[in-house]
Amino acid sequence: MANIISDETIEYVGILAKLELSGEEKEQAKKDMGSMLDYIDKLGELDTEGVEPMSHVFPVKNVFREDVVTNGDMREEILKNAPGEKNGMFAVPRTFE
Amino acid sequence: MAKQYETVIGLEVHVELATKTKIFCGCSTAFGGEPNTHTCPVCTGMPGSLPVLNKQVLEYAVAVGLATNCSITQYCKFDRKNYFYPDNPQNYQISQLYLPICRNGKVEIETENGRKFVGIHEIHMEEDAGKLIHDEWDDCSLVDYNRSGVPLIEIVSEPDMRSAEEVIAYLEKLRMTIQYLGASDCKLQEGSMRADVNLSIREVGAKEFGTRTEMKNLNSFKAIARAIEGETERQIDLLEAGEKVVQETRRWDDNKGESYAMRSKEDAQDYRYFPEPDLVPIVLDDAFLEEIRAKQPEFREEKMRRYKEEFDIPEYDIEIITGSKHMADIFEATVALGSQPKKVSNWLMVETLRLLKENAMDPEDIRFSPEHLAKLISLTDAKKVNSSVAKEVFEVMFNEDVDPEKYVEEKGLKTVNDEGALRKTVEDVIANNPQSVEDYRNGKEKAIGFLVGQTMKAMKGKADPSMVNQLLKELL
Numbered sequence: 335m336a337n338i339i340s341d342e343t344i345e346y347v348g349i350l351a352k353l354e355l356s357g358e359e360k361e362q363a364k365k366d367m368g369s370m371l372d373y374i375d376k377l378g379e380l381d382t383e384g385v386e387p388m389s390h391v392f393p394v395k396n397v398f399r400e401d402v403v404t405n406g407d408m409r410e411e412i413l414k415n416a417p418g419e420k421n422g423m424f425a426v427p428r429t430f431e
Numbered sequence: 432m433a434k435q436y437e438t439v440i441g442l443e444v445h446v447e448l449a450t451k452t453k454i455f456c457g458c459s460t461a462f463g464g465e466p467n468t469h470t471c472p473v474c475t476g477m478p479g480s481l482p483v484l485n486k487q488v489l490e491y492a493v494a495v496g497l498a499t500n501c502s503i504t505q506y507c508k509f510d511r512k513n514y515f516y517p518d519n520p521q522n523y524q525i526s527q528l529y530l531p532i533c534r535n536g537k538v539e540i541e542t543e544n545g546r547k548f549v550g551i552h553e554i555h556m557e558e559d560a561g562k563l564i565h566d567e568w569d570d571c572s573l574v575d576y577n578r579s580g581v582p583l584i585e586i587v588s589e590p591d592m593r594s595a596e597e598v599i600a601y602l603e604k605l606r607m608t609i610q611y612l613g614a615s616d617c618k619l620q621e622g623s624m625r626a627d628v629n630l631s632i633r634e635v636g637a638k639e640f641g642t643r644t645e646m647k648n649l650n651s652f653k654a655i656a657r658a659i660e661g662e663t664e665r666q667i668d669l670l671e672a673g674e675k676v677v678q679e680t681r682r683w684d685d686n687k688g689e690s691y692a693m694r695s696k697e698d699a700q701d702y703r704y705f706p707e708p709d710l711v712p713i714v715l716d717d718a719f720l721e722e723i724r725a726k727q728p729e730f731r732e733e734k735m736r737r738y739k740e741e742f743d744i745p746e747y748d749i750e751i752i753t754g755s756k757h758m759a760d761i762f763e764a765t766v767a768l769g770s771q772p773k774k775v776s777n778w779l780m781v782e783t784l785r786l787l788k789e790n791a792m793d794p795e796d797i798r799f800s801p802e803h804l805a806k807l808i809s810l811t812d813a814k815k816v817n818s819s820v821a822k823e824v825f826e827v828m829f830n831e832d833v834d835p836e837k838y839v840e841e842k843g844l845k846t847v848n849d850e851g852a853l854r855k856t857v858e859d860v861i862a863n864n865p866q867s868v869e870d871y872r873n874g875k876e877k878a879i880g881f882l883v884g885q886t887m888k889a890m891k892g893k894a895d896p897s898m899v900n901q902l903l904k905e906l907l
Contacts, residue, residue, distance in 0.1 A: 350701060352515050389508060389706035395714045401450050401487035404457030407468040412475055412576075420566065422466040423573035426517045428565060 337371035339364040434671075435635040438663045439643075440598055440628060441552075441590035444605060445583050446615045447559065447623040448491045453580035454558050455482030455525065455710075460582075462621075466575035474558075474580035476520035481709055484509075488582040489532070489713065491614040492556050493723045495584060496533030498608045498730065499551050505715045507532050509556075509707040514700055517574050518560040526585075528704045531555035532713075538608070540600040549601045550589030557583050590629065590640065595656040602626060602652065607731045611756045616795055619650050626655060631676070632666045641666070642676040646690060648683050658683040662690060734759060742772040748780050755794035758783075764801035770808040778804060782822060786829045799832045807835040817895055820844050846895050850902075853886075853894060857902045860885045871907060879903055 344360050344367070355363060409422060418425035453460055456473035472480035496503050507530045511523040536551035559581040564573045586605065592598050606617040606624060617624040631643035646662055649655045661683075666676050681690040729737070731753050738749045753759050758779060765775045787794060807828065811821045816839055824835050824844065839845055860882055861868055870878040879900070886899045 350703070389708065390711055392711070394711045397483060397711050398486035398489070399452075399457065399483045401452050401485050402457065403452050403459045405459070405469075405471045408471060409465070409467045412467060412470045412472075415475065415477065418571070420569065420571070420573055422468075423564070423575050424467070424517070425566075425569070425571045425573055427572070428570050429517050429563065429572045430565070 335365075335368045335372055336375065337368045339367045339371075436632045436663075436667055436670075437635050438593055438659070439590050439631050439633060439640055440592040440594075440659065441643075442586075442588045442592070442598065442601065443627040443629065443645075444586040444588075444602070445625040445627075446495075446586065446605075446609060446617060448488055448582040448584060449613060449615050450485055450487045450491070450582055452485055454485050454488050454556070454582035455580055458580065464577055466573075467577060469577040470579070474520075475576050476522070482525065484710060484713070485582060488556055490723060491582075491612070492532045492554060492584050493715070493720065494612050494727065495586070495609055495614055496536065496554050497720070497724055498612060498727060499533070499536040499538050499554070499586075499605075501533035501536030501551060501554060503715060503720055504530050504532055504534060505720075506530065507713045507715070509710045510704045511707050512557075512702045512704055514702060516560075517572060518563045518579070520561070520574075520576065520579065524558060524560065525707055525710070526557035526704075527555035529706070538601065538604050540597060540604050542594075542596045542600050544596075547591075547597075549591045549597070552587045552589050554584050554586045557585060559583050590631075590643075595659040598628070598655060598659060599652050602655070607754075610795075611728050611730050613728075613756075618793070619652065622650070625650070628655065628658060628662070630659065630662050630666070632663060632670070641670075642678050644676065644678065645680045646683050647680060647693070649685075651685075654683065654685040657685065657688060658690065661688060665690070728756075742766070742776075744772055744776045748776045751784070752776065752779060757797060758794040761797060761799075761801050761804070765804045765808075768801060768805035770805045774808050774812075775804065778808070778825065782825050783829070786826065797829075799828045803828055803832060803835055810835060810839060814895055815839070815845055817846050817892070820846070820892055844893060846893050850898075853890070853898065854902060854906075856889050856894075857886055857899065857906055860889060861903075861906060868907065879907075 341360070341364075344355070344364050347363075347367075348355050348360075413419050413422070413424070416424040450460060452458060453469075453474055456471050458469045458471050458474055461469065473482055493503055508527070509525050510528045512526045512528070513523045515522055531553040533554035534552070536554070537548045538551065539546055539548055559578050561574050561576040561579040564575070566573050588601065592601060602624075609615050609617050609624075615623055619625070626649055628646040628649060629643050630646065631641035633639065633641045644662065644666070646658050649658055662681070669676055677692075680693045682693050683690045734753045735749050738744070738753065739746070742749075751758075752762050762772075762775055762779060766772050783794075783797065786792075787796070807821060807825060810816050810824075811818065816824065820839075824833075824838055827833050827838060828835055864882060864885060867878045867881050871882070882903055883896060883899050886903070887894055887896060890899075
């Protein structure tokens with residue numbers, strides 16, 4: 335494997351993803367990430383000199399909607415997706431920045 | 432000799448755009464709805480839902496960019512800013528990092544120290560987040576996603592400002608420009624305009640910038656000025672004590688007049704931006720930009736210059752009237768209906784400002800129509816109502832936008848011009864107030880005032896005071 339993921343990197347990625355990994359899981363994740371990066375590195379073999387970076391594969395541009403209200407009150411439906419509900423709001427574990 | 436320091440300030444200003452719907456879905460942006468009644472799968476981040484850009488958001492952003500002398504990015508995209516927080520159900524905010532819609536602008540500001548330009552680094556479009564309420568009772572957080580997806584532009588200035596005065600002048604300039612465009616009402620108190628202050632200090636003459644802090648939670652011009660003064664002092668004290676300024680985000684507490692650290696650079700977030708795959712690129716041709724440019728209104732400075740030339744009203748009046756696009760519109764429309772500019776200006780400057788202040792309203796909240804103001808002015812011009820009745824009528828008009836002609840008619844407030852009826856009343860007043868009559872005849876000029884008052888009272892205010900005065904003098 336050409337890409338070796340360090341303990342610090344996997345720790346940092348874990349923090350960013352808000353995941354708590356066991357020692358065993360960390361080792362597995364390091365291997366997986368390394369092989370993913372190896373795979374992606376194949377792209378580096380291509381000559382992309384002078385090619386604009388692309389973020390979309392379809393030749394579509396300028397898709398807009400008019401500024402007209404089309405949605406009514408669908409609170410009941412939406413709240414069905416909430417982990418908990420109180421006073422018409424999503425109730426989630428107490429969170430502070 | 433003590434060191435001389437200068438303050439270096441750059442601003443990040445968020446402005447909520449005045450669209451009817453959210454940036455990426457057809458949900459209403461109306462304020463004050465019951466929690467989560469303006470939500471849908473898109474703005475609550477449901478898997479499989481797809482955003483579509485509101486065209487009005489793009490038009491407003493380009494209009495603000497053109498008005499602030501920016502170059503418009505004609506190939507423009509959105510990016511994802513990734514972070515986990517319950518106010519953001521997608522776990523990313525759709526924003527712009529790599530190709531923001533506007534770049535390299537500038538606006539001219541004026542302070543006591545003269546005129547200068549403040550550079551605009553960029554303006555980008557993004558979505559607002561939901562609102563989080565912490566429930567002490569159940570030890571949980573409650574989320575209302577009505578705000579989620581409300582369109583914002585963020586205007587990032589260059590670090591070109593050197594004092595609180597310059598910052599306020601810059602914000603006023605942005606606010607006026609955006610209000611004139613109709614792109615936002617820009618109310619700091621209500622959060623439709625929010626400013627974060629980036630501030631550092633350095634010794635006068637230094638080339639390098641000092642370490643900066645970012646200050647949040649500033650919701651009035653006064654709070655911004657106080658926060659700038661407080662933070663400047665705090666940083667000078669640190670340097671003078673041989674300590675270092677730490678790059679961090681601080682929250683201003685305006686009641687205490689001090690700030691505290693929210694997070695330092697060490698635990699600053701890594702947002703892992705990447706291009707938003709759900710939205711296609713925006714390609715703007717010159718014709719589109721021309722179309723937006725053609726729709727730009729007459730801005731405040733031009734308006735002030737024109738008023739000075741066209742209307743014979745004091746400079747102070749011009750400043751107040753043009754300070755609100757809405758008020759200026761009312762002024763111009765009323766004058767266009769044939770009312771004398773000076774009289775229109777007087778109604779706006781005296782009675783309107785008084786009532787706005789008493790009701791804690793902004794000029795934007797004025798409801799009466801130019802047609803009704805013009806009618807009221809012609810009623811007074813024709814002496815059909817006297818000035819105190821006119822003020823009464825105006826107050827009703829201010830509150831309910833009634834038609835003054837109809838109102839005067841219905842309430843029977845017309846000045847009685849029937850000399851016979853008036854003469855009869857004056858005769859009664861003279862007969863009933865012998866003491867005042869005698870005083871007047873003995874040379875006490877002031878006594879006539881009392882008699883005028885008594886007559887006006889008997890006429891229930893519906894007489895022309897100068898006519899009463901004249902009749903009294905004649906009969907005494």
